[in-house]
Amino acid sequence: MIYYGFQVNDMQCSIYNFSRYKPRVGKGKLVPYKVLQYxxxxxxxxxxxxxxxxxxxxxxxxxxxxxxxxxxxxxxxxxxxxxxxxxxxxxxxxxxxxxxxxxxxxxxxxxxxxxxxxxxxxxxxxxxxxxxxxxxxxx
Structure with a gap:
């Protein structure tokens, strides 16, 4: 799923309910599972x-x-x-x-x-x- 437009702030996939970010350790930065460069x-x-x-x-x-x-x-x-x-x-x-x-x-x-x-x-x-x-x- 591409998080764009009205879905830019979503935290999980609207179809499969899969998390957008990898689980973080402590107070680290949110790391996405996949990144699309366009x-x-x-x-x-x-x-x-x-x-x-x-x-x-x-x-x-x-x-x-x-x-x-x-x-x-x-x-x-x-x-x-x-x-x-x-x-x-x-x-x-x-x-x-x-x-x-x-x-x-x-x-x-x-x-x-x-x-x-x-x-x-x-x-x-x-x-x-x-x-x-x-x-x-x-x-």
Whole structure:
């Protein structure tokens, strides 16, 4: 459960009645069982269109690709199928296409600590292959 809005001060899950915080020893600080880190995606996408350097590349997948060989997801059959099924979305080259990837990462595996991380990467597929997998363009 995400404790947000009117539930921000709740002390337990409204569905399973599970405590939000781990039991504390003495008068220590309340420690949550899980923490969700969130970085808003919309401002990052807006900056891609506001920057004169990247705005021209945000329509690359529609204007500059070479469909004779597979070098970008835009050349795939899945992309073409999506364009046929959602023709109203495919009309405007400025519509943003995103790829999402996640995987478990446990930095403490050797120490026996049971904590793991689940990073979520979002890639903007509108950009050319030389840019879409670079660090500044992955959220």
């Amino acid at each position: 970085l808003p995606l919309t401002p990052r996408l807006q900056r891609l269109y506001m920057s004169s350097h990247t705005a021209e590349y945000m329509i690359w997948c529609d204007n500059y690709r070479d469909s004779s060989q597979m070098v970008h997801p835009a050349d795939s059959e899945a992309w073409k199928h999506f364009d046929r099924v959602h023709a109203d979305f495919a009309i405007d080259a400025r519509n943003v296409r995103l790829g999402l990837c996640t995987d478990e990462f446990n930095p403490n595996r050797n120490n026996g600590i049971p904590y793991s991380y689940w990073p979520v990467f979002i890639t903007v597929y509108n950009l050319p292959p030389s840019m879409c997998m670079k660090t500044p363009y992955i959220s």
